[in-house]
Amino acid sequence: DLHMDKNGWTDTGYHFLVSRGGWITEGRHQSLSTLRGGRDFVMGAHTSGQNGAGIGIANEGAYHDGAQPPRAQWEVLVALCAYTCGQYGIAPSRIYGHKDFGDTLCPGVLHDKLPQLRSEVAASMG
Template sequence: MDDHRIRRRALFGGGAAIAAAGVGALGPSPAHADSGSAALEPDIDSTAEWGARRPNGSNPVINRRPAKLIVHHTVAPNTSDFSRAQAHAHARWVQNLHMDDNGWRDTGYNFFVSRGGWITEGTTGSLAALYAGTRFIQGIHTSGQNTTAIGISNEGSYHDGAVPPAAQWESLVTLCAFACEQYATPSSEIYGHMDFNSTLCPGIIHDRLPRLRDEVETYRYR
């Protein structure tokens, strides 16, 4: 059995763990499981779990809830490696790019969703802030929006016709639903990078934002 499809999960309000075996690479993502009336908390690998570097200085804490979620893509190769190890390698690659090439203090995105459906913390401190639900960490992802929004970036390049694998899409829905729930953010406040800056990011995912908002809303209240 592909062990990256077996995940721990908990109800928003309860913390009851649910073990579940998933299906093939294009089936339901690691962040999904059948449930009753409550949406599910996704399993998110922390920066410690994927071996992040220490930030160059402190990441600013914004002591209020974000007003919106902004979706990105990382323009990484569209790998067919859907493993957890690849998700971690991708997170390290982006952090190195942002810190070494861009000269930023840390990873710019608050969270990543890998092509295999693995969710990882980006900017250090973002996961604890998400669980708290009252604050967020200022990332570096969208000019003019970093103090009002969290950035969620998808592994891959989606500006040339490629589409995200089903596992990635489903985990994106789950993560956005959890973030909207934690921060009391309406699903109508999910945007793409190109809504604010001159960019092709997040590619075809931007065309699917109405679907994403609808699925997030359904997932929150199913």
């Protein structure tokens, strides 16, 4: 709503969105085809100061009250991050959350799970 309805953009500022049911949706137009190419990426509008240097992945749900992401969502997030890291040569240790770059609650408890995410992404990459 914020990106499209309030800002009037034609799409979201995030490159990808991961649903609670485990579905990946392309956010920024052409993010998927560009990711598959592995050599360039679409300019995002997800994190001030990082839009030209990082891939933005949003997760459906509010995780500010201790709620945990559903298993399907977590598994797809790991797979998407592993694929993205592999395509762009990004070390899993370089996976960050919104909170690392600004004063925000986002990504809630997912920020506490970043060490686990990094570890699972690295293991998935072999």
